[in-house]
Amino acid sequence: MKHIFLWENFGPMHADRCDAVAKTGMDVIGLELYGKSDVYDWNPEKGLNFEKITLFKSGRPRGLALILALLKLRKNLGKSNWFLCHYEWKEVFIFASLLRLLGDNVFTMGCSKFDDFPRNSKREFLKSFFFKPYHGAIGSGVRSKSYFEFHGIPSHMVATEYNTVSTQRIRELANFSQDKIYDDYENRYFTIVARLVPKKNLFMALDAYKIYLNSNTKPRFLKICGSGPLEADLKAYAQKLEIENYIVFMGFIQTEEISKTLSKSLALILPSIEEQFGNVIIEAQAIALPVLLSEVCGAKDKLVRSAKNGFIFEPDNPEGLAWFMTLLSNDQKMWEKMCLSAFEYSKYGDVEAFASAVQSLLEAKS
CATH class of the missing domain: 3.40.50.2000 (Glycogen Phosphorylase B;)
Known part of the structure; x- marks a missing residue:
């Protein structure tokens, strides 16, 4: 049959x-x-x-x-x-x-x-x-x-x-190797993969990033992968916040380029106010990447444990998101432990x- x-x-x-x-x-x-x-x-x-x-x-x-x-x-x-x-x-x-x-x-x-x-x-x-x-x-x-x-x-x-x-496909696309999980910590950046639409809560993410920049002497860049009707407004808001020089808008990219971008990231951020699941969480964990995840996302149920393989925050709390970004930016040992746990949890997705x-x-x- x-x-x-x-x-x-x-x-x-x-x-x-x-x-x-x-x-x-x-x-x-x-x-x-x-x-x-x-x-x-x-x-x-x-x-x-x-x-x-x-x-x-x-x-x-x-x-x-x-x-x-x-x-x-x-x-x-x-x-x-x-x-x-x-x-x-x-x-x-x-x-x-x-x-x-x-x-x-x-x-x-x-x-x-x-x-x-x-x-x-x-x-x-x-x-x-x-x-x-x-x-x-x-x-x-x-x-x-x-x-x-x-x-x-x-x-x-x-x-x-x-x-x-x-997860095997994602690892192959990213040229991922377990013996290089912790490579190049100092040069990694934050990444958002999302459609540029209201429910993805990206203006809040920019607010959080502004707070993060103000509290770090060596801030990491933020890459935003995705397209949508809010692109021009988000770029204008980044200019208003005076953070545009630290943000790279990648536009829509295919899975292979997303995988390679994630493989060089410090963490994936998904700040949505509405998110049935969030498949990109699995892609991040497949290559041992911690995630900063809004509590509304369905992926939280099975895949993410706060302070173990990432952090979970409220979608109206930019200060909380900025705090977690700072922790991961400055504590390499904690980040490495989270990378290992993220990789272990990827089997559930x-x-x-x-x-x-x-x-x-x-x-x-x-």
Whole structure:
């Protein structure tokens, strides 16, 4: 039987997950709805061990056209096990409902949590109907698991971990070597990898960096990797704070360049006010990099332990973030201990965890 994994568009981590499941001996198809993301400028991903199908080569399909295309594909593939992202789309809901009627096993995937943003009780009640077609779910961490359970999916049918990447791939892209984990401490810099949008809380990060600069005689640079509508405003704010000479705006860069940038960093910073997970945390830990993480991020649940492999701060606390930046900048022994712990924790975000979650759901359903 085929095992089909559906996402709106394929990035590197989606190919990682399909590859990992295929390596267990399953017949895997990676299904992307269209060939180019509206959000990320990813290079096309194919993977090595699975078949990839792109439903629409260009354009964003919605409505009846998408439903009919999915049903045509189901007819061609026959009865299968389906793992669907985007449960909130009405087209995906209708397709999942039809798959149940046809006798297929249907699972959803995601990392939503109650604390992503203020929830409306009426909306959450109505949302529960969107989960009715699914036999089970793959979530990320305890908060995500609780969210699926709240919406009616039995606890034994919610597996983790959904948000995973191939740590081996990241290490290869970064030319990472364990015997060089602690190299070049004095010349490392801080790095942010994020879309330049409001929920990433980057103005607060600049405030924190200003505080950090004022309290350090030999401050480290800050590199910001990402693109988005706030780029011009962020650059203007950096000029207003008179810190523009210490900040490098890298723009959007592909995974290989991100990996190499992280490999020369002192720490990754993710200051979001809304963050379902934060896949870049796994990428940082894969190459033994501590993280400074907002407490709202889903990655906190499984991957980050404060003062062990990084620090966790409140997203409205620039003074706290600046303090942690100073600690890592000036205490090499503490930083080295955190590097080792970050590397050890990276196994929890590796794609093998996703493959195990798939297997556990199929066994529970059989």
